[in-house]
Amino acid sequence: MNVTPYQQDFILHFGEMGSRWGISRTVGQIYALLYVTEAPINADDIVSALGLSRSNVSMGLKELQSWRLVKPQHLPGDRREYFKAPDDLWQIFRTLIEERRKREVDPTLSMLRNALMNNRTGTADAYAEQRLREMQELIELSTQWLDDMQQLEQRTAVKLMKLGGGVSKLLAGKSARRS
């Protein structure tokens, strides 16, 4: 399979950004290729398009599947496995948030909950304990909020985001009506 110069630029950019996003250059490239390719493609297509080893592509596809960013599928009359990046970009966005949270936030939240299980007030650790508690509270609040947002329908979410800071006027209105 070959790649147009236009696709190539995009693929190389994703490769370079990979290290900042916590994936390797080749995993970034594989995802980028799938993202700009409409039809499902197989591992050998990826090998020929990107010039990677077959085993590297196999491992890369496994990693992308573990991120739920790539879906495997079978074409009738062909025993090879084909792959595709899901179409719905909003869904991709949600998936990314969920997976990054699972990898980058949840382990720390567990650690904090565990460390704060029993009170140690009055010890030399009082300040540290207070700082850990603050951190736990902020993480709990923001992950709970993210959970809530994930429940919203896409249309509602878009409306909210477009509203931007204007949402605070609604809040004010609400309090006004309430009081």
Next chain:
Amino acid sequence: MNVTPYQQDFILHFGEMGSRWGISRTVGQIYALLYVTEAPINADDIVSALGLSRSNVSMGLKELQSWRLVKPQHLPGDRREYFKAPDDLWQIFRTLIEERRKREVDPTLSMLRNALMNNRTGTADAYAEQRLREMQELIELSTQWLDDMQQLEQRTAVKLMKLGGGVSKLLAGKSARRS
């Protein structure tokens, strides 16, 4: 300087998480130490607390300053430089969002804007171009929204987050009143 077992657990956790967060183990540890330490400390304190080389601590502090996560300061009558993690956790949270965006999102947004500068409809790249455009739109929308949220006062932001999905009721109410 020495560290209590309670602090130690927290520091080691941050060290291990570092690689997932895009920093090295030692940078993670240095930040964790500063985060749980109330008084400003100097580089040698960090060396003795964590057992790192002096030069590594120097580079780590530089990196944390580039993230704006650590503030240098001077104590009267002492020519050494002291460091402190800012107190306000909400501010830290905002800083993290800004810096990660700068490193992880902005370069891609530039690339997309550039790639989409001139229309190429009708070419073999039609699908790729459409996918790039979708990606650009989503990123523009969400970064603009983040900008808006960053403008809100902390109290308002907390209220909003606690409201969670309930915000959609406000939205509904707004449309109802408007129509």
Next chain:
DNA sequence: TTATAATTTCAGTAATTCCTGAAATTACAA
């Protein structure tokens, strides 16, 4: 200034992560 304390730079090495090719395993058609 000069002396010295404090910090940074940087070349070399250690540690880690990434990637490949060969071998092993799995899946499927005949």
Next chain:
DNA sequence: TTGTAATTTCAGGAATTACTGAAATTATAA
């Protein structure tokens, strides 16, 4: 089943990133 295509595993090497100690630089007190 058997044979072969497709995929995965994994040991070893390549590439990258992290860390150290020594030397250079910078800052400050005398």
